[in-house]
Amino acid sequence: MNRLSPFNIVSLTLGFAFLYIPMLILVIYSFNGGRLVTVWSGFSTKWYGELFQNEAFLDAALVTLKVAVISSTIAAVLGTMAAYVLVRGGRFLGRTLFSGMIYAPLVMPEVITGLSLLLLFIGIGLDRGVLTIVLAHTTFAMCYVSVVVSSRLVTFDRSLEEAALDLGATPFETFRLVTLPIIAPAVISGWLLAFTLSLDDLVIASFTSGPSSTTLPIKIYSAVRLGVSPEINALSTIMIGIVAVGVITASLVSKQQLIRAKRDEQEAARTE
Amino acid sequence: MLRRWFLIAVPYVWLLALFLVPFLIVFKISLSDAAIARPPYLPVFSWGDSIIDFIRELDFENFIFLTEDDLYWKAYLSSLQIALIATILTLLVGYPVAYAMARAPEHWRPTLMMLVILPFWTSFLIRVYSWMGILSTEGFLNQFLLWVGVISSPLQILNTDTAVYIGIVYTYLPFMILPIYATLDRLDGSLIEAAEDLGCSRASAFWLVTLPLSRPGIIAGCFLVFIPTIGEFVIPSLLGGSDTLMIGKVLWEEFFSNRDWPVASAVAVVLLLILIIPIVLFQRNQQKQAEADR
Numbered sequence: 428m429n430r431l432s433p434f435n436i437v438s439l440t441l442g443f444a445f446l447y448i449p450m451l452i453l454v455i456y457s458f459n460g461g462r463l464v465t466v467w468s469g470f471s472t473k474w475y476g477e478l479f480q481n482e483a484f485l486d487a488a489l490v491t492l493k494v495a496v497i498s499s500t501i502a503a504v505l506g507t508m509a510a511y512v513l514v515r516g517g518r519f520l521g522r523t524l525f526s527g528m529i530y531a532p533l534v535m536p537e538v539i540t541g542l543s544l545l546l547l548f549i550g551i552g553l554d555r556g557v558l559t560i561v562l563a564h565t566t567f568a569m570c571y572v573s574v575v576v577s578s579r580l581v582t583f584d585r586s587l588e589e590a591a592l593d594l595g596a597t598p599f600e601t602f603r604l605v606t607l608p609i610i611a612p613a614v615i616s617g618w619l620l621a622f623t624l625s626l627d628d629l630v631i632a633s634f635t636s637g638p639s640s641t642t643l644p645i646k647i648y649s650a651v652r653l654g655v656s657p658e659i660n661a662l663s664t665i666m667i668g669i670v671a672v673g674v675i676t677a678s679l680v681s682k683q684q685l686i687r688a689k690r691d692e693q694e695a696a697r698t699e
Numbered sequence: 700m701l702r703r704w705f706l707i708a709v710p711y712v713w714l715l716a717l718f719l720v721p722f723l724i725v726f727k728i729s730l731s732d733a734a735i736a737r738p739p740y741l742p743v744f745s746w747g748d749s750i751i752d753f754i755r756e757l758d759f760e761n762f763i764f765l766t767e768d769d770l771y772w773k774a775y776l777s778s779l780q781i782a783l784i785a786t787i788l789t790l791l792v793g794y795p796v797a798y799a800m801a802r803a804p805e806h807w808r809p810t811l812m813m814l815v816i817l818p819f820w821t822s823f824l825i826r827v828y829s830w831m832g833i834l835s836t837e838g839f840l841n842q843f844l845l846w847v848g849v850i851s852s853p854l855q856i857l858n859t860d861t862a863v864y865i866g867i868v869y870t871y872l873p874f875m876i877l878p879i880y881a882t883l884d885r886l887d888g889s890l891i892e893a894a895e896d897l898g899c900s901r902a903s904a905f906w907l908v909t910l911p912l913s914r915p916g917i918i919a920g921c922f923l924v925f926i927p928t929i930g931e932f933v934i935p936s937l938l939g940g941s942d943t944l945m946i947g948k949v950l951w952e953e954f955f956s957n958r959d960w961p962v963a964s965a966v967a968v969v970l971l972l973i974l975i976i977p978i979v980l981f982q983r984n985q986q987k988q989a990e991a992d993r
Contacts, residue, residue: 509710542725623820
């Protein structure tokens with residue numbers, strides 16, 4: 428099927444133009460000198476300067492990063508445990524409920540998750556702040572992590588674990604020395620997913636944050652509700668840049684690993 | 700043995716405490732009365748009450764209120780309608796892209812895949828926001844159309860339902876492209892060749908072979924767009940107008956502006972009941988797919 432018809436080329440071009448032009452405009456106009464965001468009035472980086480002067484944004488960025496690092500790390504641990512239970516746990520009481528609770532948050536509207544967690548925190552008298560956002564983000568992020576990790580665990584060759592156990596490793600050693608290294612890429616991509624979801628979240632954070640713990644998305648939302656602003660364009664450009672560099676690096680690294688794995692395989696085949 | 704229980708118990712208890720229990724609380728509060736207090740609702744029952752007391756004091760006032768005020772059922776209906784139309788539009792945009800990706804030379808595909816996934820990693824809020832500068836009356840789209848001469852005065856696009864559709868198609872496009880691409884990529888090319896050898900034109904081979912075989916991907920993509928769109932808040936709030944009715948926005952306003960927590964909870968409960976149907980259908984489709992792959 429390797430024939431691209433003119434129609435295919437047009438749909439690829441239009442499709443990717445549609446996906447990328449809005450962000451491109453955002454990036455270009457973040458270097459616009461004027462306050463009017465839709466009229467070009469010369470190249471300038473002054474909005475970046477203003478952004479780094481704006482302490483409210485910097486504080487919010489710090490809170491957001493803190494929440495994202497803590498919640499995605501806890502979520503990676505809990506999500507990996509949950510995936511292990513789902514794939515290897517066998518039968519136990521309430522297994523259906525457990526897997527339901529793993530998959531339900533993935534499709535739950537954020538407004539419902541946010542509302543329900545807020546009502547819980549108020550019910551138990553927990554003051555809203557960084558802790559409550561971390562708890563909320565960990566809960567939905569662990570479900571994403573466990574989906575990513577369990578898809579890796581399903582395709583995993585169990586005989587490797589059995590061999591380790593036969594050779595006298597304890598179950599914990601087997602997990603640490605055999606299972607973990609194999610599922611590590613999935614755990615890392617789960618962590619990354621959890622991290623970006625946390626950085627990105629507006630709705631759940633709005634419900635669960637207190638006045639002293641405003642996150643960046645909340646700050647951005649309240650700024651852009653009134654219209655387009657050049658500082659937000661600059662901020663968006665920085666965020667888009669970080670993601671682009673991250674994703675491209677990750678895909679290059681994984682490509683390199685794939686090539687190395689292929690070479691090792693060929694090498695192994697030759698020595699046999 | 701102890702270790703196994705520990706492994707099961709930790710994520711289990713976490714999810715029970717922070718997912719299931721909060722839900723039960725929403726359900727409980729949806730059955731209570733609003734009050735001007737902190738928290739702004741009267742408890743239906745305190746923790747010590749018996750089940751019988753709970754049932755006796757139960758009232759469905761908030762749910763009856765939802766049926767009486769036509770704002771709510773209109774918002775539910777219009778959310779469903781917007782989600783449905785947006786899903787069809789996303790399919791129409793996404794299918795040709797997925798199809799072309801599957802036909803692209805092998806060595807292009809990883810790059811094309813990455814280009815589809817990349818926006819997914821970028822902030823959702825920023826992607827929605829990027830359209831505000833394009834669609835506003837002085838925005839780039841209007842400037843462009845005026846310059847071309849298609850229109851003589853700027854169109855009002857931002858703060859209308861059209862802008863909401865554009866926003867949904869834009870942000871959810873990767874969710875549509877990826878599952879369709881996955882099924883098309885696995886499609887056996889010789890089937891199409893066989894159809895063409897047997898006298899099918901390219902178009903009819905597409906209609907008779909490719910399209911039916913890519914149905915699982917289409918269904919998965921449509922659900923992945925339709926389900927989250929129903930409860931969407933950010934898109935209608937930033938791109939929609941004051942007359943754009945979507946239930947996620949109504950719930951948000953009920954909670955943050957009106958501070959009527961019991962009604963907000965009732966709105967959430969009904970939204971959940973509506974969502975159960977597509978979620979169950981989606982799960983069934985995925986299970987069937989997984990079994991077919993085996």
